[in-house]
Amino acid sequence: MEISTRYNPNEIEKINLKKWLESSVFSSRKESSKKPYSIVIPPPNITGILHMGHALNNTLQDVLIRYKRMQGFESLWMPGTDHAGIATQNVVERSLAKEGLTKEDIGRDEFIKRLWSWRDKYGSTIIDQLKKIGASCDWKRLRFTMDKPYSQAVKKVFLRLFNDGLIYRGNYIINWCPRCRTALSDEEAAHKETEGWLYYIRYPVESVQPGKEHITVATTRPETMLGDTAIAINPKDKRYQWLKKSKVILPIVGRRLTVIKDEAVDPDFGTGVVKVTPSHDPVDFGLGKKHSLDFINIMNEDATLNKNTPEEFQGIDRFEARAMLVEQLKTKKLIEKKEPYRLGAGHCYRCNTIIEPRVSLQWFVKMKPLASPAIEAVEKGKIKFYPQRWKKVYLNWMNNIQDWCVSRQIWWGHQIPVWYCKDCYDLQSETNPIQKRKGVIAAEEKPKKCPNCKSTNIKQDEDVLDTWFSSWLWPFATFGWPFVNVEDRGGKVEDRKIKEEEEFRYFYPTNTLVTASEILFFWVARMIMASLKFTGSIPFSDVLIHGTVRDDKGIKMSKSLGNTIDPLEIVGKYGADSLRFSLMFLAASGSDIQLSTEKFLMGRNFCNKIWNAYRFIASKIEINKINIDNLNYLPEDESDQWIKEQLNQAASDCSAALEKYRMDEAIKRAYDFFWHSFCDWYLEISKDNFSSTKAKNSLFIFLESIKLLHPFIPFITEEIFNLIKKNPSLKLDGFLAEARWPNTKKSKINSKNLSLFKELLKSVDEIRDLRGVLALGQEKIDLEITTEEKLKVFWQKHHKWFIRLTNSNSIDFTGKPAKIFIQNKYWAINLKIKAADLDKFKNNLEKKINNLNSLIKKSEGKLKNKKFIQSAPPQIIEKEKLKLRDFSQKSARLKSLKKIID
RNA sequence: GGGCGCAUAGCUCAGUUGGUUAGAGCGCGUGCUUCACAUGCACGAGGCCAGAGGUUCGAGUCCUCUUGUGCCCACCA
Secondary structure (H helix, E strand, O other): OOOOOOOOHHHHHHHHHHHHHHOOOOOOOOOOOOOEEEEEOOOOEOOOOOOHHHHHHHHHHHHHHHHHHHOOOEEEEEOEEEOOHHHHHHHHHHHHHHOOOOHHHHOHHHHHHHHHHHHHHHOOHHHHHHHHOOOOOOHHHOEEOOOHHHHHHHHHHHHHHHHOOOEEEEEEEEEEEOOOOEEEOHHHEEEEEEEEEEEEEEEEEEEEEOOEEEEEEEEOOHHHHHHOOEEEEOOOOHHHHHHHHOOEEOOOOOOEEEEEEOOOOOOOOOOOEEEEOOOOOHHHHHHHHHOOOOOOOOEOOOOEEOOOOOHHHEOOEHHHHHHHHHHHHHHOOOEEEEEEEEEEEEEEOOOOOEOEEEEEEEEEEOOHHHHHHHHHHHHOOOOEEEOOOHHHHHHHHHHOOOOEEOEEOOOOOOEOOEEEEOOOOOHHHHHOOHHHOOOEEEOOOOOOOOOOOOOOOEEEOOOEEOHHHHHOOHHHHOOOOOOOOOHHHOOOHHHHHHHHHHHHHHHOOEEEEEEEHHHHHHHHHHHHHHHHHHOOOOOEEEEEEEOOEEOOOOOEOOHHHOOOOOHHHHHHHHOHHHHHHHHHHHOOOOOOEEOOOOHHHHHHHHHHHHHHHHHHHHHHHHHOOOOOOOOOOOOOOHHHHHHHHHHHHHHHHHHHHHHOOOHHHHHHHHHHHHHHHHHHHHHHHHHHHOOHHHHHHHHHHHHHHHHHHOOOOHHHHHHHHHHHHOOHHHOOOOOHHHOOOOOOOOOOOOOHHHHHHHHHHHHHHHHHHHHHHOOOOOOOEEEEEEEOHHHHHHHHHHHHHHHHHOOEEEEEOOOOOOOOOEEOOOEEEEEEOOHHHHHHHHHHHHHHHHHHHHHHHHHHHHHHOHHHHHHOOHHHHHHHHHHHHHHHHHHHHHHHHHHHHO
């Protein structure tokens, strides 16, 4: 058999991926005999390109899914993509722009056609990329948030909320992105510290008293003054009581401003006088409502100033207008001063443009009623967060939840299922709840005529719903909820419907949701609310929140900073397994990961190690023409017992770690076992006597090891399984991906010889240590061993590898050795070295004795302490006593050794 | 302004309900072409566990404060 000494992942990963995809290993269905385990993928945007965050997120999920699958669960990983309204629309708008076109040029229908064809062409890029890193999703179920049945769910949900009175429409101040030209929710307007100025502007006061010709207000956004309709002071602020009898004049515009008093004004900030712009500031909006002020909108959709401003400002961008205005005020000597100021300005989370607060007609969802059951579910522990601390964050947000602006002024998305009758829709009734207005029809399909006036002159609301309004249904809408209109998925409608509902009941609620903390509010919290509201059940019981991927300087990886590492580049260079291995190795519970390309060498090296371990075993089998007819594990000697015990321990630890979502611990344990127990000891020991039993045993342990490793590094393990499978007499079948997870019972092997064997390993360590101390280099030395007669058989069995692993020449069992270097309960070993080397040894010996003595002192001190004896638990005291005994024995041994040498 | 994290080896990080002689990977030093693997093997150096108090028989682990650092939330214009 020709196998390369280097593991080359590329070809192998391609082949095995193909095999998996062509098979049904990843697919899932209701199996009454099996327990379900399900995860819904956080659907990546169709515009998405796989980045390290995806790689981390999806590897975590895949490890869980594969682990559970091997454990015999019916494992379902539901895949899909998100239509990502604004993001996708932006991409297609950009490509239109290259043709010199705008979306308005081609019209809504044509634009949406373009979007669909864009998504058909590029929308599954990220899906292919996920496959490349080994994600074992049930790909046949691939969902999209704009699939017909999914859209049905969105409509149903909207109508349900509408009819329950949880939806309202009205003019409110919202976050407006002037570039995307749409409203955004509060969550989509990320607050960022921005350098700016605080301007102190003088507003003239009518009915002049001497020295009181004006008052001064402070603002960071001077241009909004064009929309001012009032001046506000704190009612307790004595400095400005005189103002209420005066009229304040808005400079440049000349408008008379009312003076209002409100507690919201902080007398200590700025001058204590606030300009009030109800249409362009959230706080002022509230003041405007409360005090019945005028609302003057001064901006167009693109944040240029509109015709409600003086002519010279009309059509000018807000920032340019700001500069112009400040200039004008300066010449009029109305700027008192300006000071540098850092303010938290909202930025569009899609295009990073500074948000403009703006009053406009939007749709909202009342969140408080939805939040309370979702709060309860988490408080009562029905849903658990890992790590736990996110519970607090979640609850804090939920308890202060604000209504959700769900309408977006874009074209790509779920259009709001509300129609207006052009003939009887009554503008005058705008103040009524939307549900009670004449000529408003909320329905799944376009109504034929108006139920009120029978007119057919009907038009749908132009807005679409926030993308998250569809994402929040993901855990159940992906299963086909609400189980109507399934004709698009083929088969007999009724059969499909029944099957889908059954599956839904089987797999839902899902088990684990794996996500980054960034979308806790966007998505996780809302899914919990939606699921409880519409399915009456929690969507998942565990929420695993992982950290952020950072670069080697600790800075968050982002395209704009150019500090990303492309996961696919790593796949190309080192293989998907290396990528996955290193990510899992570094992903401690919830903490951020600092990455650099070198980190992936860890994974590469490990894969290579596995590869070569297999090569070794395979070659031994081949060279020795060993016939492996079955894989019963038959311990031939103590090393076989020992490695089996180690394996069981590792498997048990590994499972325990996975159960508590500690993938890092699990992979470290499996890694440590494979490399440092199996390869470094067991295989090394076996080299001298690779009998057919040994061959079977090594193959058995190897096979169990790659099962443990498979969830983390599926490609290489599957490939090696392929190679092993080629031996027909083994009767191995199927995929490693669906093999049974190793037995995790800690089967204790009670064998006196096993403890002897462990002493043997210790002696090897000690000799190696001594060789280092004595700086023996490669010099082979002779050993003399004194032991009881009955242990000689044991030694006979093991002396060969013992000689090799200690780099010795020979072992002599005759007589009593002159000098004893190593001694334990069972034997003493003498290294025949030159007299000159003795000094080095003695020095080392002394160091060790000193070290032991200080430990003994410490331990004795503890045991003499009455309080310790009184209050420490008995097992701790017992442990301490054992420790002391052990130290003392060792020390005594070393001391007598020293005597002999002296 | 609130809330949540993090400070452990040169670097990146583990360290379970307090009970170690504080660990791993990389890096570093020494010696090895040992017929699976130099993407390897063996050995080794390297830590006042940020600082100060406290609780305790016992603290890297719990409490308080300080310093540094990161994140999230919030309508001080």
